[in-house]
Amino acid sequence: MLLQLDSVSKTYKDAHSTVHAVEDVSLQISEGEFVAVQGPSGCGKSTLLLTAGGLLKPDAGSVKVNDQDPYAMTPDARAEFRAQSIGFVFQQFHLVPYLSVLENVMAPGMAAKSSISEIRERALHLTERFGLVDRRHHVPAKLSSGERQRAAMARALLNQPKLLLADEPTGNLDHQNAETVLNDLSEFAANNGAVLLVTHDERAVAHAQRGIILQDGKIATTSIGSGAE
Ligand SMILES: Nc1ncnc2c1ncn2[C@@H]1O[C@H](COP(=O)(O)OP(=O)(O)OP(=O)(O)O)[C@@H](O)[C@H]1O
Ligand SMILES: [Mg+2]
Incomplete structure (x- = not known):
């Protein structure tokens, strides 16, 4: 199993309010699966993704990525x-x-301690794949939203991860660029990866094999989609 969430809950608390952003969510995604999460704004989609990604420790429940608990590790x-x-x-x-597109895309390679020539090679390939050849030496402030989104996608793929978590990755894209990103996500899953995608985009849902609807932090519905080719 690439992602296993068991009864995960996350509450945001401050002096004035308590928000139960994710409540008792259990979810499993195995190799080769592409799962889409939908739901109204504020229902907890981004919180769920951050929790699954080892970026936000849940208050209760367990998270396992590739059978390992990221929150049990040292920082x-x-x-x-x-x-x-x-x-x-x-x-x-x-x-x-303050980093160029190419440097941004290369950055996760440094964290994973890969060789610099290999990192550069992959970053050149991915920036080409996502139509950013002419933008490699621009800083993000000089890019359009869609270009930034594609740079973020290239960066996410740099280390050839097992699990890809993507929050609205087609939100700023035109039809052709959205298709490129969605086809890459499908291909990524088909090559034994796993994708958990948050989206409001029906084109994206059509690419997924499974859909989940979140409502007030809880799973309201799950469905088997027809998108898998
Ligand atoms: N850091 C935070 N501190 C306090 N409350 C937060 C924080 N982040 C999110 N929330 C609240 O938690 C709830 C879930 O937020 P989240 O960002 O997960 O929703 P979402 O489904 O991703 O929404 P959207 O579709 O608008 O991106 C919302 O009510 C939000 O206001
Ligand atoms: Mg969100």
Whole structure:
């Protein structure tokens, strides 16, 4: 199993409010699966993804990625494990503002301690794949939203992770670029990876084999889609 969530809950608390963002969610994704998560704004989709990605410790329940619990590791070991095993496309991209596109795409390779020539080779290939050849030396502020989104996608794939977690990766893309990204996600899953995708985009849902609807932090519905070719 590449991702196993057991009764995961996450609550945000401050002096004024308590938000039960994710409540008692259990989910399993195995090699080769492409799963889409949908649900209204604020229902906990991004929180669920961050929790699954080793970036936000749940208050209760357990997270296993490739049979390992990232939250049981030291912060350094967790960072290295995440770099090697998990690709993450953030809803707000989180590209490093002072690095070029190429450097941003190469960055996870450093964390995974791969050789620099191999990192560069893969980054050149991925920037080409996502139509960013002319933008390699631009900083993110000089890119369009769709270009930033594609750079974030290239970065997530750099270390050839097992699990890809993507938060609305087609939200800013035109038809052709969305198709490129979705076909890559399908291909990634087909090559024994696993994809958990958050989306409002019906084109993206059509590529998934399984759909989950979150409502108020809980799984409301699961379905078997027809998208798998
Ligand atoms: N860091 C935080 N501190 C406090 N509350 C938060 C925090 N992050 C999210 N929330 C709240 O938790 C709930 C779930 O947020 P989340 O970002 O997971 O929703 P979402 O389903 O991804 O929404 P969207 O579709 O708008 O991206 C929301 O009510 C949100 O206001
Ligand atoms: Mg979100």
